[in-house]
Amino acid sequence: MLEIKLYKTIDATSENCTGPIGELSSAMNDAYVGEGVAILLGDEPTRDDVLVWARRTGNEVAENISEGGKFKLILRKVK
Amino acid sequence: MKNVLVAGGGLGGTIVANRIAQKLSNEIDKGEVNVTVLDKDDKHFYQPGFLLVSMGAMEPGETHVPERSVLDRHVKFLSGDKGTMTKIDAANHSISTADGASHHYDQLVLSTGSHLQFDEIPGFTEGADTFFNLEKARDMWKKVQSFTGGKIVVDTAMLPHKCPVAPLEVTLMLDDYFRKKGIREKVQIDYCYPVPGVFGIPNVNRMMTGIFAERGINIHSQFTLASVDAGARKITSKEGESLDYDMLVSVPPHKGAQVIGDSGLGDRRNWIPTDKFTLLVKGHDDIHAMGDTTDIAISKAGSTADYESYTVSHNVAADITGTDGKKTYPGTVFCFIATGMDQATYIKFDYSHPPVPPTPSQIYWWSKLAYNKLYWSIHARTMI
Numbered sequence: 001m002l003e004i005k006l007y008k009t010i011d012a013t014s015e016n017c018t019g020p021i022g023e024l025s026s027a028m029n030d031a032y033v034g035e036g037v038a039i040l041l042g043d044e045p046t047r048d049d050v051l052v053w054a055r056r057t058g059n060e061v062a063e064n065i066s067e068g069g070k071f072k073l074i075l076r077k078v079k
Numbered sequence: 080m081k082n083v084l085v086a087g088g089g090l091g092g093t094i095v096a097n098r099i100a101q102k103l104s105n106e107i108d109k110g111e112v113n114v115t116v117l118d119k120d121d122k123h124f125y126q127p128g129f130l131l132v133s134m135g136a137m138e139p140g141e142t143h144v145p146e147r148s149v150l151d152r153h154v155k156f157l158s159g160d161k162g163t164m165t166k167i168d169a170a171n172h173s174i175s176t177a178d179g180a181s182h183h184y185d186q187l188v189l190s191t192g193s194h195l196q197f198d199e200i201p202g203f204t205e206g207a208d209t210f211f212n213l214e215k216a217r218d219m220w221k222k223v224q225s226f227t228g229g230k231i232v233v234d235t236a237m238l239p240h241k242c243p244v245a246p247l248e249v250t251l252m253l254d255d256y257f258r259k260k261g262i263r264e265k266v267q268i269d270y271c272y273p274v275p276g277v278f279g280i281p282n283v284n285r286m287m288t289g290i291f292a293e294r295g296i297n298i299h300s301q302f303t304l305a306s307v308d309a310g311a312r313k314i315t316s317k318e319g320e321s322l323d324y325d326m327l328v329s330v331p332p333h334k335g336a337q338v339i340g341d342s343g344l345g346d347r348r349n350w351i352p353t354d355k356f357t358l359l360v361k362g363h364d365d366i367h368a369m370g371d372t373t374d375i376a377i378s379k380a381g382s383t384a385d386y387e388s389y390t391v392s393h394n395v396a397a398d399i400t401g402t403d404g405k406k407t408y409p410g411t412v413f414c415f416i417a418t419g420m421d422q423a424t425y426i427k428f429d430y431s432h433p434p435v436p437p438t439p440s441q442i443y444w445w446s447k448l449a450y451n452k453l454y455w456s457i458h459a460r461t462m463i
Contacts, residue, residue: 008346010376011355014410014430017243017378019279025303026238030347053275056301 004036004062004076013042013070020046021053028059028077036062036076047071081112081399084174084184086164087336088118088146088156090126090459091370091384092190097461098392099188100153103399107153112399114154115182117174121146121158124213125454127381130245133210133219134252136420137451142213149459164191167342169363186365186395189344189351191336193241193371193379199332200236206309207234207329210249211241222326223256228265229325234314235272236304237332238279241371241379244426246270246330247278247287248417253328254294255419268295269322271302271314283416283426286436290418304329333379335372350374355430356407358391365398367391378412385458386411415447423447 008027012020020041027037041047047064054061054075063074083103085096096116106112123146131137147156156162163177167187174182195211197204210216233250250270257263270277270291276284277291277298291298303317307327315321335349344360345351352361353373360366369391370384377383390408397403410430417423423443426434437443450458457463 008352008374012376014355014376015280015412015428015433016376017279017283017380017412017414018239018376019274019276020376021274022238022279023376025274026348029237049275053301 004074005034006074007031007035007037009038009040011040012046013040020050024050024053024075025057028057028075031077033077033079036074038063038072038074041071041073044071047073080110081106081185082183083112083114083186083188083395083399084182085114085116085188085190086167086174086338087190087192087370087372088116088120088123088158088162089190089192089370090123090381091192091372091388092116092118092188093123093146093149093459094385094461095188095190095369095388095391096154097149097151097459098388099395100151101461102392102396104153106400116146116150116154116156117162117164117176117182118146118156118158119160119163119177121156123149123459125451127242128451129210129213129216130242130248130252130417131448131451132213133216133249134223134256134420135220136252136448139213139217141451144455149455151460164338165341167338167344169342169344169366172365184365186398187367188391188395189339189360189366189368189372190370190384191339191372193333194336196332196334200304200307202307202309203236203304203329203331206307206312206314207327207331209329209331210245211331219328223253226257226266226326228262230267230269230323231326231328232269232271232314232322232324234302234304234327234329236330238273239379240330240333242414243279243378243380244283244414244416246272249328250296251290251294251418252420254296255421259420267297269297269299269324271304271316271322272298272300273303275301280426280428280434282433283436286424290439333371339372346374355410357394357405358387358408367395377410378414380412380414382411382413386413388461415443415450417444417447419444
């Protein structure tokens with residue numbers, strides 16, 4: 001798999017007014033094209049929401065794994 | 080002599096400095112410890128009040144006092160050039176200020192806040208009203224009073240921003256204001272948000288989506304503000320949607336303090352990588368961060384800073400005296416949410432427990448107003 005330079009990792013497993021997609025959208029805005037942002041999520045529905053958001057915004061899902069009931073996605077900025 | 084420096088004299092910096100001084104008052108009296116707040120501004124602003132100013136529910140003069148007046152007598156305060164931080168040198172445990180001085184620290188608390196970036200969106204400065212600083216909140220109130228009908232667009236340019244519930248609040252307050260004025264049918268209100276839904280927490284999103292539907296407020300999400308055309312009175316999103324407006328009320332993009340970026344301590348938006356439990360800056364055991372300053376995925380709100388101040392002040396005092404164990408921050412946040420000009424609800428939650436907002440009522444509205452009044456006498460001075 002192509003090595004991706006991570007801009008940052010977001011722990012979005014806790015309650016937060018901005019929400020996981022809000023945190024992610026900001027980080028993807030600041031990432032450079034080609035860089036990735038990792039996000040840790042606490043439940044499957046939220047993971048699915050983030051996957052829909054990634055498709056809608058044209059960000060590539062480079063990694064999608066489950067770790068001990070939590071979920072980790074790495075999104076790569078492609079444009 | 081040991082030195083505790085608190086970078087930033089906003090709500091978070093003031094409260095944490097007062098709590099630290101209270102815990103170390105004996106050591107300070109004996110000349111063993113100094114606690115010093117650094118800030119370029121000698122005024123202390125209660126920023127949550129700006130929303131109420133923009134809707135005529137609070138007087139502008141009620142939102143600020145001299146910073147010295149709310150600091151514990153044991154706390155030193157440097158402002159102007161003496162308090163303007165130009166560089167934080169973590170390797171040498173010091174902060175440089177604009178007057179050329181260098182301030183050594185044994186423990187540092189970073190509470191440098193979030194800052195408005197009006198120029199980040201083309202046309203924003205010319206075309207948007209906002210209530211995120213006092214001057215613009217005053218201007219907005221004048222426009223609200225003279226608005227006789229047309230399209231009002233409430234837009235959040237980018238997340239995260241301070242006071243996350245404020246876009247919901249101003250939308251519902253505008254709705255209620257024009258209902259009470261008898262001209263609501265002449266006012267179209269559109270709410271634009273840069274992620275799906277109207278808010279990031281599912282319980283709150285469900286409640287507010289329902290209230291918006293009842294009140295006839297149109298939702299546009301996801302709508303990520305790309306530009307404002309002040310001449311044509313039109314905003315355009317990155318998703319390609321355009322909306323006309325007669326009045327645009329918008330939340331500008333936010334960033335962490337410039338000195339954080341200049342000191343190499345933050346990410347590209349100058350938020351500081353911070354442990355969500357210990358509130359220590361990652362890689363530094365003598366630098367604490369709190370409030371809007373951190374990159375923690377948590378609400379950038381005054382209550383967040385206040386709750387964090389209990390953890391940070393305890394741990395700073397423990398490090399200075401070496402006499403007690405450390406505390407961790409459980410992620411507690413509390414915010415009132417105005418749902419009109421005389422009603423509100425609230426959310427309280429932590430890292431593990433989601434909020435369950437109660438049905439809006441006048442009791443919570445009066446509680447919100449009472450808290451604003453009591454902030455100066457009780458909370459800023461950390462009587463509780």
